[in-house]
Amino acid sequence: MWGVDYSKGANFLLLGPYMLFGPDGRPDHDYYQHIAVSLTAFQFGFLGAYVYLIGDLVRAYFILDLTPQVFVASTIRVITGSLLALVTSFMTGYMSKEVNISLPLISFFFGYFPETALILIQKKVAGWIGLGETKYHAIPLSRLPGMSYAHETRLIREGYDNVENLATVRPLDLMLRTGFTHRQVRQWIAQAWLYSHMREDYEEFVKQTGITGADELAELLDKGNVGSTTPEEYLSAATGDKYTHKIAALCRLVGKWKERADRPLSLSPQYTRALFDKGQALKAKGDTKGAIEVFQRFLALVPPDSDDAKQVKEWIAKLGKSGRSTPNTGDEPGKP
Numbered sequence: 001m002w003g004v005d006y007s008k009g010a011n012f013l014l015l016g017p018y019m020l021f022g023p024d025g026r027p028d029h030d031y032y033q034h035i036a037v038s039l040t041a042f043q044f045g046f047l048g049a050y051v052y053l054i055g056d057l058v059r060a061y062f063i064l065d066l067t068p069q070v071f072v073a074s075t076i077r078v079i080t081g082s083l084l085a086l087v088t089s090f091m092t093g094y095m096s097k098e099v100n101i102s103l104p105l106i107s108f109f110f111g112y113f114p115e116t117a118l119i120l121i122q123k124k125v126a127g128w129i130g131l132g133e134t135k136y137h138a139i140p141l142s143r144l145p146g147m148s149y150a151h152e153t154r155l156i157r158e159g160y161d162n163v164e165n166l167a168t169v170r171p172l173d174l175m176l177r178t179g180f181t182h183r184q185v186r187q188w189i190a191q192a193w194l195y196s197h198m199r200e201d202y203e204e205f206v207k208q209t210g211i212t213g214a215d216e217l218a219e220l221l222d223k224g225n226v227g228s229t230t231p232e233e234y235l236s237a238a239t240g241d242k243y244t245h246k247i248a249a250l251c252r253l254v255g256k257w258k259e260r261a262d263r264p265l266s267l268s269p270q271y272t273r274a275l276f277d278k279g280q281a282l283k284a285k286g287d288t289k290g291a292i293e294v295f296q297r298f299l300a301l302v303p304p305d306s307d308d309a310k311q312v313k314e315w316i317a318k319l320g321k322s323g324r325s326t327p328n329t330g331d332e333p334g335k336p
Helices: 009-015 029-060 068-090 096-110 112-126 149-157 172-176 182-209 214-222 229-237 243-262 269-285 286-300 305-321
Strands: none
Touching: 029 068, 029 096, 029 149, 068 096, 068 112, 068 149, 096 112, 149 269, 172 182, 172 269, 182 214, 182 229, 182 243, 214 229, 214 243, 269 286, 269 305, 286 305
C-alpha cells in the first residue's frame, strides 16, 4: 500500500483535482505534496475557526447573549471555515516554497474570516468564466463609525447584514434580541439611517459637520437657529453648499425617523418573555440591582395576579433581603 487509500471518499475531498499517479501506478511526489497541502489547509482553517468560536462564546457569556443561536452559528462557522480553507488551497496549483511556508497563516486567516475566503473564491471563479466582478450596492456594516468585526458578525446573525437593513430596525427590538445596550443600538441605527440617505457623501458630511447620525441631526434641528441662520442653512454652509438638496430632504425626514425610533415596543408576549429571561440572567450572574430593575419592568406589563407575577415578586423579595442573586431555577413565563 502506498500512503492514503484513495478508494475512500475523503481522499477526493483532500486532493480534489490532484489525484496524480506516476507512470508505474504508484503515487508520485505531487500526490504526497498535495495531501500535505490539503491537510495543512484544512487543519489550520479549522484552528482559525475554532479560535474565533472560543472568543465568540466567551464574549456572548459576559454580555448575557449566550443563546442557542450562538452555538449553531459557531458550529456552522467551524465547518465552513475549514472547508473554505481547503478549497482555496486548490486555487494555488503547484505552490512555490514561499506559498507553502505561508499556507498555515493563510488558512488560519480564512478560517477566522470565512467571508474573505468566499470573496476570493467569487472573484476567481467569476474571472475564470468571464462573468466579471459582481457589484453590490448595499453598504457594509463595517463602514459605520465604531462598528467592530464582532459587532458586525452579531448583527448579521440577526439578519441585518448591511446599513440599509439596519436603518429600518427599532432600537428596543434589537436591544432585546442582543446583548447590546439601548444607547449603543440606537446610535448604530441612527448612523445607518443617515448613511443610507447620504450614501457616498456620508463620510465627507461627517467630516465637515461632525454629525454622525439621525439623533444628532434631530438635536440640531430642535435647537433652532444657529446664530442668525437656520439649521438647514448652517449645514449647507458647513458643507460648502454641496449637499443642499440632500440636507433639505433629511431635515424633513428625520422627524419621522425619531418618531418611529422612540415608539414603544408593542407589549407582546415576546417582549415580556425577553424581560423575564433577562431578569433571570442578571439574577444568576449576581447583579441584584439590575435583576430587580428588570423584574419591576416585567411586573408593570403583566397581570398582577398571574403566576408569573407572583413568582417574580418572590424573587424580588428574596433579592432585596439577601442583597445577592438566588440560583437560577430555569423557570419560564407560564411555568411557575
